[in-house]
Amino acid sequence: MIEYLFLLLGEAIMVFGALGILRFPDVYTRLHAATKCDTGGAMNILIALAIYADTSTLIKLKFLVLAFLIAMINPMVSHAIARGAYKYGIKPEVVVDMYAWDNP
Amino acid sequence: MVKESLLVTPFGWGVLVLMLTSLLLTYRIIRGPTLADRIVGLNTITTKVVVIIAILAVISEEYALIDLSIVLLMVNAVGGLILAKYMEVER
Numbered sequence: 795m796i797e798y799l800f801l802l803l804g805e806a807i808m809v810f811g812a813l814g815i816l817r818f819p820d821v822y823t824r825l826h827a828a829t830k831c832d833t834g835g836a837m838n839i840l841i842a843l844a845i846y847a848d849t850s851t852l853i854k855l856k857f858l859v860l861a862f863l864i865a866m867i868n869p870m871v872s873h874a875i876a877r878g879a880y881k882y883g884i885k886p887e888v889v890v891d892m893y894a895w896d897n898p
Numbered sequence: 899m900v901k902e903s904l905l906v907t908p909f910g911w912g913v914l915v916l917m918l919t920s921l922l923l924t925y926r927i928i929r930g931p932t933l934a935d936r937i938v939g940l941n942t943i944t945t946k947v948v949v950i951i952a953i954l955a956v957i958s959e960e961y962a963l964i965d966l967s968i969v970l971l972m973v974n975a976v977g978g979l980i981l982a983k984y985m986e987v988e989r
Contacts, residue, residue, distance in 0.1 A: 798908055805915050808946065812919045815926055815942060821934045824926075828942045836949050839912070846909070847956050856964045860952065863971055864945070871941060871978035878985035879934035 797845040804838030807831050820887045821879050829872040836868075837861045909953050916946050937981050944974040 811831020818824045844857035880893065904910040923946075926939040948967045955963035 801908060801912055805912055808916065809919055812922050812942070815923060815938065821932060821938070824935065825938055828938050832942050832945050836945055839949050840952060843909070843952060843956050849961060853961050853964070856961075856968075857952065860948075860964065860968055860971070863968065864948075867971060867975045868941075868945065871975055871982070874979050874982035875934060875937055875941070875985075878982035879932075881986040882932075882934065882988065884932055884934060 797842040800838050800842035800845070804835040804842065807838065808835035811835065821884055822876060822886050825872055825876055825879075829869060833864060833868045836864050840864070904957065907957065909957060913950055913953050913957075916950050920946050933985060937978065937985075941974065941978050944970070948974070 808831060811827055814827030814831065815824050818827060840857045840861040844854050844861075847854055847857070885891070904913065920943050923939050923943055927936050927943075930936045930939065948971050951963055951967040951970065955961055955967070
């Protein structure tokens, strides 16, 4: 019964992350919503699968390895995309840009 | 041989929800104002595809597909880093 709770939590997080990508006005806010919601939803669904799968322990360990790799890789790629988008010339739609003080 | 249908367990309905969510995210890839928006949509859709493959490996009881999902995640990481460096060089 606990695996269905994890599954429902992960699905809800992923759906709200997709709605955030559709509705936010800027690149950086979209990236914020995408990274956090996608990482959390994928890790919750993989923990639910590791509980639910009716197999040996060695195969259940693969789901935890996949969750660890998602938690390591996805913020790294998101940080690289944000840095590349600022170097590309996309200015954020904010009142004051504190990142431009240090990087003229 | 798939022993049971897709929409019997709640994980099958989870696959359906993730596919509809990916169809919603296709709008951001087609009609994004800049290049960075399209890269964000592609990374999100690819992570959802990784989770879909991991669910289908459990439902169809064919556990070799988990290795395929790990390989797809690593290819997604390399592709995202290459696109980010391309954006950084092109002013």
